[in-house]
Amino acid sequence: MVNSKEFYIENFKTFVEKLNGQSKLFLHEIRKDALKQLAEMDFPTNRNEEWKYTNVSPILKQNFVPAVNTSAPDFSKEEINKFLFNDFDYHLLVFVNGIFSEELSEIGALPKGVVVGSLNKTAKDNPQLITAYFNKISKTDNAFNALNTLYAFDGLAAIVPDGKVLEKPIQVLYLNTSRDDLVLSQPRNLIVAGKNSQLSIIANYRGYGEKKYFTNIITEVFVDERAIVDLCKIQNESDKSYHIEKVQAHQKEKSVFNHYNITFGGAIVRNDINSRLDDQNIETHYYGLYLAGGKQHVDNHTFIDHAKPNCMSNELYKGILDDNSRGVFNGKIIVHQDAQKTNAYQQNKTILLSKTAAIDTKPQLEIFADDVKCSHGATVGHLDETSEFYISSRGVPQELAKSMLIRAFANDVIETIKIEPLKEQINHMIFEHLHRVEIVNSEESR
Amino acid sequence: MNEIKEKETKPTEEISDDMKVLDDLTSSEYKWGFVTEIESETAAKGLNEDVIRMISEKKNEPDWMTEWRLKAFRYWQKMEEPKWANVHYSKIDFQDISYYSAPKQKPKLSSLDEVDPELLKTFEKLGIPLEEQKLLSGVAVDAVFDSVSVATTFKETLKEKGIIFSSISEAVQEHPELIKKYLGSVVPYTDNFYASLNAAVFSDGSFVYIPKGVRCPMELSTYFRINSQETGQFERTLIVAEEGAYVSYLEGCTAPIRDNNQLHAAVVELIVLDNAEIKYSTVQNWYPGNKEGLGGIYNFVTKRGACRGKNSKISWTQVETGSAITWKYPSCILQGDNSVGEFYSVAVTNNFQQADTGTKMIHIGKNTKSTIVSKGISAGRSNNSYRGLVKIGKNADGARNYTQCDSMLMGDKCGAHTFPYIEVENNSAKVEHEATTSKIGEDQIFYLNQRGISAEDAVNMIVNGFCKEVFKELPMEFAVEAQKLLAVSLEGSVG
Numbered sequence: 001m002v003n004s005k006e007f008y009i010e011n012f013k014t015f016v017e018k019l020n021g022q023s024k025l026f027l028h029e030i031r032k033d034a035l036k037q038l039a040e041m042d043f044p045t046n047r048n049e050e051w052k053y054t055n056v057s058p059i060l061k062q063n064f065v066p067a068v069n070t071s072a073p074d075f076s077k078e079e080i081n082k083f084l085f086n087d088f089d090y091h092l093l094v095f096v097n098g099i100f101s102e103e104l105s106e107i108g109a110l111p112k113g114v115v116v117g118s119l120n121k122t123a124k125d126n127p128q129l130i131t132a133y134f135n136k137i138s139k140t141d142n143a144f145n146a147l148n149t150l151y152a153f154d155g156l157a158a159i160v161p162d163g164k165v166l167e168k169p170i171q172v173l174y175l176n177t178s179r180d181d182l183v184l185s186q187p188r189n190l191i192v193a194g195k196n197s198q199l200s201i202i203a204n205y206r207g208y209g210e211k212k213y214f215t216n217i218i219t220e221v222f223v224d225e226r227a228i229v230d231l232c233k234i235q236n237e238s239d240k241s242y243h244i245e246k247v248q249a250h251q252k253e254k255s256v257f258n259h260y261n262i263t264f265g266g267a268i269v270r271n272d273i274n275s276r277l278d279d280q281n282i283e284t285h286y287y288g289l290y291l292a293g294g295k296q297h298v299d300n301h302t303f304i305d306h307a308k309p310n311c312m313s314n315e316l317y318k319g320i321l322d323d324n325s326r327g328v329f330n331g332k333i334i335v336h337q338d339a340q341k342t343n344a345y346q347q348n349k350t351i352l353l354s355k356t357a358a359i360d361t362k363p364q365l366e367i368f369a370d371d372v373k374c375s376h377g378a379t380v381g382h383l384d385e386t387s388e389f390y391i392s393s394r395g396v397p398q399e400l401a402k403s404m405l406i407r408a409f410a411n412d413v414i415e416t417i418k419i420e421p422l423k424e425q426i427n428h429m430i431f432e433h434l435h436r437v438e439i440v441n442s443e444e445s446r
Numbered sequence: 447m448n449e450i451k452e453k454e455t456k457p458t459e460e461i462s463d464d465m466k467v468l469d470d471l472t473s474s475e476y477k478w479g480f481v482t483e484i485e486s487e488t489a490a491k492g493l494n495e496d497v498i499r500m501i502s503e504k505k506n507e508p509d510w511m512t513e514w515r516l517k518a519f520r521y522w523q524k525m526e527e528p529k530w531a532n533v534h535y536s537k538i539d540f541q542d543i544s545y546y547s548a549p550k551q552k553p554k555l556s557s558l559d560e561v562d563p564e565l566l567k568t569f570e571k572l573g574i575p576l577e578e579q580k581l582l583s584g585v586a587v588d589a590v591f592d593s594v595s596v597a598t599t600f601k602e603t604l605k606e607k608g609i610i611f612s613s614i615s616e617a618v619q620e621h622p623e624l625i626k627k628y629l630g631s632v633v634p635y636t637d638n639f640y641a642s643l644n645a646a647v648f649s650d651g652s653f654v655y656i657p658k659g660v661r662c663p664m665e666l667s668t669y670f671r672i673n674s675q676e677t678g679q680f681e682r683t684l685i686v687a688e689e690g691a692y693v694s695y696l697e698g699c700t701a702p703i704r705d706n707n708q709l710h711a712a713v714v715e716l717i718v719l720d721n722a723e724i725k726y727s728t729v730q731n732w733y734p735g736n737k738e739g740l741g742g743i744y745n746f747v748t749k750r751g752a753c754r755g756k757n758s759k760i761s762w763t764q765v766e767t768g769s770a771i772t773w774k775y776p777s778c779i780l781q782g783d784n785s786v787g788e789f790y791s792v793a794v795t796n797n798f799q800q801a802d803t804g805t806k807m808i809h810i811g812k813n814t815k816s817t818i819v820s821k822g823i824s825a826g827r828s829n830n831s832y833r834g835l836v837k838i839g840k841n842a843d844g845a846r847n848y849t850q851c852d853s854m855l856m857g858d859k860c861g862a863h864t865f866p867y868i869e870v871e872n873n874s875a876k877v878e879h880e881a882t883t884s885k886i887g888e889d890q891i892f893y894l895n896q897r898g899i900s901a902e903d904a905v906n907m908i909v910n911g912f913c914k915e916v917f918k919e920l921p922m923e924f925a926v927e928a929q930k931l932l933a934v935s936l937e938g939s940v941g
Contacts, residue, residue: 365863
């Protein structure tokens with residue numbers, strides 16, 4: 001067996017043959033650069049500070065065939081229905097193994113000038129919409145990024161022109177699965193919000209089947225002046241899958257970017273969420289909730305780069321770790337010398353439910369400006385026995401009491417989600433994932 | 447119209463005044479260093495096995511000690527200089543350093559009148575007693591006075607209690623069994639680049655042994671280790687507290703120390719057995735380099751304590767104001783059940799100083815507790831980093847950690863950074879970490895100004911208040927000195 005880097009480079013030839021004349025597009029030039037980059041890079045190891053606590057060698061032990069070189073599995077509308085979040089209106093896009101499915105998607109009516117659809121199609125039909133942004137926001141930080149760019153083919157393209165507001169959220173279902181070969185799905189997403197525009201995206205990553213697969217994503221987000229973007233990622237890949245995503249946001253003056261990151265699935269999960277605040281009066285909010293059981297390994301790295309004055313960032317990450325799972329949190333904030341009057345807050349709280357769960361957390365502040373207010377806090381603990389006892393003493397079974405406390409702990413993050421029905425469905429997933437007694441919202445049960 | 451204009455301009459003037467004072471305060475130069483020309487016996491530059499054998503021979507060391515040094519040296523040769531710290535400096539040429547320099551007799555001054563008056567002023571400001579002033583500035587101590595001097599009385603009292611307090615070279619000769627047992631048992635010669643280098647070439651240092659059940663009646667201080675007041679380039683300190691013993695050890699002094707050696711790589715090892723406690727306080731005020739960032743000491747120190755016994759306790763307190771580069775992490779290995787580790791630190795950087803300091807708390811035993819309070823103050827163009835590790839092992843049931851690290855910035859060209867690593871593998875542990883960074887409060891300065899307190903006094907008061915939690919951990923006399931030292935460090939040529 002060839003090592004995975006060589007395997008991916010070798011497979012690129014097959015991919016180029018399949019491209020069928022599309023190799024003349026601007027995208028292909030970018031792929032060729034990525035080929036050079038990947039050839040020069042090695043996949044990160046524990047000796048790399050950014051990957052100190054996450055060992056990716058299990059991912060590299062197998063060769064995953066890039067989805068573009070495999071035949072796409074078929075799903076019916078009924079089959080995908082159970083993966084969707086419901087009870088509210090949305091534009092639906094479905095990607096199977098990272099490739100857009102016209103039949104399963106229901107985009108519906110969009111305001112004039114708004115493009116929501118497949119990146120591949122947009123690159124063919126309206127390349128001028130994306131050339132200014134594509135691969136310009138995200139720089140290649142590691143071999144996984146290079147790998148994504150090498151096979152960059154399809155993914156979400158959401159381009160909202162100046163002054164347009166998308167009333168309904170976009171729900172993007174990324175359904176990943178392996179049939180014959182082990183599959184590498186690599187959605188490549190580009191979100192561009194023009195001046196004074198607004199949009200909300202629910203990125204719904206799901207796994208299907210028992211076989212292993214590997215999802216490696218790059219999401220680029222450009223938020224222009226006074227635009228508001230909500231990006232809510234809910235990841236529930238199958239237990240044996242590997243999931244790596246890099247989100248890179250670039251924000252302009254007075255813009256707001258809210259990122260929600262809720263992790264349930266995956267054997268090894270790594271999220272890099274980075275924002276560059278390159279103008280004044282920007283607001284950035286990161287909310288994260290990760291639940292892990294079994295032998296899951298969940299790693300969240302966030303990086304907020306305060307380059308200009310008068311910006312505000314707020315970050316709240318909470319983790320609930322059970323069984324033999326392991327969590328990693330690294331929250332980096334850099335406040336540059338020019339970035340006076342910066343307010344940057346960060347909190348990371350973790351609950352260990354079992355004796356064998358573990359967490360490695362590193363909140364990291366690097367501050368070069370003096371007129372700032374920055375703070376970070378990190379706590380690690382277990383469910384409070386006295387609270388548990390108090391609830392039990394009122395006749396609540398112990399297991400339910402525990403669930404109540406877990407629900408209360410997760411609530412700070414769940415509450416920040418703006419779509420009500422989504423909150424309840426996420427709440428349901430929490431207890432399903434942890435195999436614990438569910439707390440049903442009292443109003444609903446009445 | 448004119449009147450209105452005047453009113454408008456006034457506040458800006460005040461602000462610029464404030465800025466000026468801040469600027470003055472933070473741009474002060476290290477005035478108080480002094481160099482004494484002393485004749486010394488110095489080995490040729492460079493490092494090889496022969497040099498190490500020579501050092502060992504000069505010290506008349508037994509074979510096992512020479513062998514240990516050589517092992518360390520061979521290991522060191524294979525190591526690479528660490529690059530991970532958040533400090534920048536030009537590469538050190540380890541072959542361009544002389545590794546042995548035995549100071550000969552100092553030129554004795556006959557009275558304090560001959561000492562540089564500037565220096566005396568500093569001493570006065572720091573409140574150093576007259577006798578210590580003499581000791582520090584190399585004035586011959588009056589023979590009559592000497593016989594009753596604090597130091598001699600100290601030595602006698604210690605001897606009575608069975609406490610060993612000597613230089614490490616002496617201890618190698620007189621108590622080889624203790625040295626063999628404990629030296630390198632907390633910081634092995636394989637530990638890190640500078641610790642290995644230190645193990646190979648260490649010049650001298652202190653050895654303290656507190657026997658079972660003895661409470662050391664006074665603060666032990668390097669001041670009083672009469673025969674070796676010189677701060678060595680590669681110091682090695684070893685302190686052992688037997689069951690139920692207690693000792694408080696003071697290292698360094700508030701008085702400024704200038705040294706021709708640019709690289710300092712010291713190692714400190716503490717060993718605490720059942721129910722024993724060591725309190726280790728440091729005040730470091732080595733030459734930080736001039737205003738342009740030239741010169742200054744590189745201070746790369748490995749300090750570690752092992753709480754081996756049940757209910758044992760180690761408490762590190764440090765006030766770091768000197769050195770061009772500080773790179774040190776006094777750590778605690780909490781092995782014994784119910785053992786306690788504490789770390790209190792104030793690090794002040796000014797001009798071009800760089801400090802990367804913090805602690806490691808390794809929880810291994812059950813119900814172990816650790817507290818970390820770190821206060822960083824950066825001014826000028828300096829960079830101040832807190833880097834810490836809290837590790838809760840699998841079997842450390844009921845472990846508890848509280849960490850607080852606050853940074854204060856004075857001026858817009860300095861940096862304050864925090865790199866806390868928290869690794870928890872036991873769910874019964876409780877770990878809390880808090881960090882804040884902020885500017886020195888303008889409203890606080892204003893409030894004090896308005897009550898007739900000058901801007902510089904106000905800054906001193908605020909900084910002292912900011913560091914209060916740490917200062918209260920210092921032994922009383924030291925605390926008073928440290929407060930004044932902080933004022934001196936941030937003060938300009940004004941008063």
